[in-house]
Amino acid sequence: xxxLSTAIPPAPTKSRVTxxxxxxxxxxxxxxxxxxxxIIVLFALLGPALLSDLATSQNLRGRxxxxxxxxxxxxxxxxxDSLGRPMLxxxxxxxxxxxxxxxxxxxxxxxxxxxxxxxxGYLGKHVSQAIMRSADxxxxxxxxxxxxxxLYVLGPxxxxxxxxxxxxxxPIYLRTTRAEVLEVRQRMFVxxxxxxxxxxGRIILRHILPxxxxxxxxxxxxxxxxxxxxxxxxxxxxxxxxPPDITRGxxxxxxxxxxxxxxxxAFWPGLLxxxxxxxxxxxSNWMRVALDPSQRWRLEARSTKDE
Amino acid sequence: xxxxxxxGKSTLAxxxxxxxxxxxxxxxxxxxxxxxxxxxALLGVRRQIQMVFQDxxxxxxxRMSVYQLISEGWDIHRLMPDRSERQVRVRQLLxxxxxxxxxxxxxxHQFSGGQRQRIAIARALALEPELIICxxxxxxxxxxxxxxxxxxxxxLRERLGISFLFIAHDTGVxxxxxxxVIVMKAGEIVERGPTEQIFSAPSHPYTQRLxxxxxxxxxDVQAQRRLLATAxx
Numbered sequence: 342x343x344x345l346s347t348a349i350p351p352a353p354t355k356s357r358v359t360x361x362x363x364x365x366x367x368x369x370x371x372x373x374x375x376x377x378x379x380i381i382v383l384f385a386l387l388g389p390a391l392l393s394d395l396a397t398s399q400n401l402r403g404r405x406x407x408x409x410x411x412x413x414x415x416x417x418x419x420x421x422d423s424l425g426r427p428m429l430x431x432x433x434x435x436x437x438x439x440x441x442x443x444x445x446x447x448x449x450x451x452x453x454x455x456x457x458x459x460x461x462g463y464l465g466k467h468v469s470q471a472i473m474r475s476a477d478x479x480x481x482x483x484x485x486x487x488x489x490x491x492l493y494v495l496g497p498x499x500x501x502x503x504x505x506x507x508x509x510x511x512p513i514y515l516r517t518t519r520a521e522v523l524e525v526r527q528r529m530f531v532x533x534x535x536x537x538x539x540x541x542g543r544i545i546l547r548h549i550l551p552x553x554x555x556x557x558x559x560x561x562x563x564x565x566x567x568x569x570x571x572x573x574x575x576x577x578x579x580x581x582x583x584p585p586d587i588t589r590g591x592x593x594x595x596x597x598x599x600x601x602x603x604x605x606x607a608f609w610p611g612l613l614x615x616x617x618x619x620x621x622x623x624x625s626n627w628m629r630v631a632l633d634p635s636q637r638w639r640l641e642a643r644s645t646k647d648e
Numbered sequence: 649x650x651x652x653x654x655x656g657k658s659t660l661a662x663x664x665x666x667x668x669x670x671x672x673x674x675x676x677x678x679x680x681x682x683x684x685x686x687x688x689a690l691l692g693v694r695r696q697i698q699m700v701f702q703d704x705x706x707x708x709x710x711r712m713s714v715y716q717l718i719s720e721g722w723d724i725h726r727l728m729p730d731r732s733e734r735q736v737r738v739r740q741l742l743x744x745x746x747x748x749x750x751x752x753x754x755x756x757h758q759f760s761g762g763q764r765q766r767i768a769i770a771r772a773l774a775l776e777p778e779l780i781i782c783x784x785x786x787x788x789x790x791x792x793x794x795x796x797x798x799x800x801x802x803x804l805r806e807r808l809g810i811s812f813l814f815i816a817h818d819t820g821v822x823x824x825x826x827x828x829v830i831v832m833k834a835g836e837i838v839e840r841g842p843t844e845q846i847f848s849a850p851s852h853p854y855t856q857r858l859x860x861x862x863x864x865x866x867x868d869v870q871a872q873r874r875l876l877a878t879a880x881x
Contacts, residue, residue, distance in 0.1 A: 529706035533768075536665050537721045537775070538694030547720075551711050634755035635710055 364631050364640040371627030374620035381617060384436035396430040397585050405603040420605040423595070431587055432609055438499060439588040443568045445503040450510035451561045455553070457511070458518025459545050463526060473519070476512040484509035485574070492580035499582070502575065506568055513564070514557060521553045555629040562625045566618035589614050649815045650822050650858065651832035657815045660832070661781050664813075665699060666690065677779075695725055698772035702784040704764035708756040714742070714767055715752040721775040741770040745800060762793035769800065773808075781813045786821060798825055819862045823847055831855045 365372050395416055401424075408420035408428070416427030461472040488505045495501045525531065531548050539547075573590030575581035582588050589610035596606025630636045651657050663670040664682060675682040677693060685693065701707035708717055718738050722728045728737065739749035745766040756764055765785065772780050782801070786794045798821060804810055816822050822829060822843070829846040831839040831854065839852040850856045860877060864870040 529701050529703060530709040532667055533699070533701060533707045533771075534709075534720070535667060536694065536697075536699045537724055537771075538691045539720070539724050543724065548709055633711065634713070635757040 361631065364637070365627065367640045368627045368630075370623050374623040374627075377616060377620040378624065381436055381440065381613075381620075384433045385440045386437075388433040389437050392430045392434050393585075395427060396434040396587070397426065400425040400427075405599065405606070407603075408605045408609075419609050420603070422592075422606055423599060423603070428605060428609055431592065432589070432613060435587040435589050435592060435610065438582055438586050439569055439572075439590065441499055442502055442506070442572050442582075442588060443565050445499075446506040446510065446568045446572075447561050447564050449503060449507035450564070451514050451557055453507070454511045454514025455518050455550075455557055458515045459522055459549065459553075461515070462519040462522025463541065463545055463549065469519070472515070476515050479508060480512045485578075488575055489578055489580060492575070497575075497580045497583055499586075502572065502581070506571060506575075509571075510564060510568070513560065517556060517560060518553055521556060522549055525549050525552045551632075555625075555632070558625045558628065559622070562618065562621040565621055566614055569614050569617075649813065649830045649832060650817065650819055652858065653817060655832045656835035657817075657832050658783050659835070661699070661783050661813065661815055665697065665781065691725075695721075695775050696777050697779045697781065698775060698777040699781045699783065700765070700768050700772050700785040703788050704761060704768045705756070707768055708764060708771075710756055713753055713755055714738075717756070717767060718742075718752075718771050718774050721771065725775065727775075737774070738770075741773055744773065744804075745770045746796075760793075762789050762797060765789060765793075765797055766800070769797075769804075773804070773810075777810060779811045779813060781815070783815045784817070785814075787816065787818065794821070801825070819847075819859055831858065 365375060400421065404421060404425040405423055406417055406421040406425070409418065410420075414427075416430050419428040419432065422428055422431065457472050457476075461469040487508065491505050492501060526544075526549060531544060534544050534548050569588070569590045570593065571590070572581060572588060573594040576591055576594065582591055592610035593607045593614070596603070596608075596610070599606045627640075631640055649657050649660070659668065662668040664675045666682065666685075670683050673683065677697070680689070680693075682690075682693065712720070715735070715738050718741055719728075719734050722734060728734050735752070738752050742749050742751055747763060747766050747770070751759075751763075756767065759767065765788075768785075769780075785801075786797050789797060801812065801814075802825060805812060812825075814822065814825055826843050829839075829841065829843050830837055831846065831850075831852065833854045839846065839850065839855045846855065847859065850859055860873065864873060
């Protein structure tokens with residue numbers, strides 16, 4: 342950590358990245374969150390390549406072996422699962438599928454929901470009605486039913502799961518975006534842009550989206566945890582992630598029957614889900630402040646405050 | 649243009665600028681009807697008519713720097729593609745409205761109300777308009793700042809030859825600033841004419857009442873007038 346603190350101090354250079362890093366350094370919680378997320382991403386990128394053999398090798402003597410016991414080797418430091426596979430390796434390997442499904446779903450839902458919400462909020466009544474009523478249709482449809490139908494037809498795989506899960510999350514973003522756009526479009530600075538002759542696209546992208554975006558990002562980070570668990574509910578009818586692929590949500594739901602005898606089966610993946618979500622949330626909170634000119638001073642060096 | 653609150657002054661301005669749809673009627677600008685104009689033709693007119701809003705805190709996007717705010721019009725109308733030229737012009741505009749050129753990189757929240765309104769005026773001037781509509785542009789400012797901003801507008805009018813459509817409910821401000829006055833009540837124009845005529849010999853009873861309602865700076869005169877008004881009633 343010591344070399345980091347010397348590498349990042351506020352050296353106001355011309356580049357755009359350095360002040361951003363300096364602001365990140367100033368918010369210690371966000372800084373730690375960023376590091377945690379980088380580690381998780383590294384797990385997701387490298388884990389499967391390095392540890393997938395270890396994660397699938399069964400050692401029946403290590404079945405449900407308790408954590409912090411090195412008798413079975415270092416991989417069992419966080420315990421073994423019900424088939425005697427090392428939890429640590431499985432947790433690391435699971436990062437890839439988990440992040441792929443969660444990030445893919447949340448991003449897809451957020452982008453589609455935001456675009457439709459902006460259109461529904463800004464363009465006329467008819468567009469809005471059409472979009473909102475289709476959202477109502479999606480919301481009234483049992484999401485598990487869509488999932489069952491689609492995944493039985495197309496086969497269970499991560500690329501198929503992402504759109505299925507995303508569709509069920511779209512209305513949340515759509516409705517939030519639309520509600521905010523309806524309010525923001527009445528603000529004077531939007532009207533001022535209209536008077537200057539700004540096009541609809543320009544008004545939406547330059548004036549409305551920046552106001553709405555922080556809300557969306559906050560919802561997205563909270564949604565991350567929801568999706569990680571929702572994905573595991575798909576494996577109940579057998580259309581979720583297929584073994585040997587693993588996700589954290591799946592590990593939680595597989596560990597649930599053993600909660601009284603082997604708590605670590607559900608605890609570790611659950612803890613990782615919490616940590617990931619919390620990190621994302623703290624980071625998004627930092628981002629909201631860092632990107633808002635009227636709040637940014639909170640993160641800027643005290644020495645520049647009296648410029 | 650004067651009138652009491654709710655008399656339709658702002659609505660008229662907003663209808664002229666097509667921020668609100670007019671049910672009927674026409675507004676002529678250089679022989680063309682603004683209300684029946686095609687979007688393409690309207691874009692051209694948007695350059696010539698600018699607006700300064702009542703509350704500068706709300707009319708400036710808080711996420712844009714002063715430079716971005718002022719240069720946005722050039723982006724929209726594809727003017728002045730050269731960045732250094734833009735920077736020079738932004739500095740000139742800031743000086744013109746009485747701000748310092750170094751303010752270009754700051755954000756609206758770092759300014760006081762009067763300064764913000766100056767930024768809004770600089771933004772309106774950036775497109776070199778022929779008409780600026782000021783919708784209660786000074787009523788949100790406190791009295792001393794108000795006088796400064798009006799002096800600024802007066803100065804701009806004389807130096808740059810810009811016309812103003814100045815909407816106010818404060819008759820005193822209008823008396824100092826306007827050449828021609830329109831009096832509105834309940835969405836109708838009740839009287840119009842040269843400023844001296846309206847203020848010295850108002851013909852419509854509403855105008856007479858409106859002028860009588862304005863406070864006189866001298867408390868004795870004001871007390872006298874109040875007595876008169878109650879005696880009449």
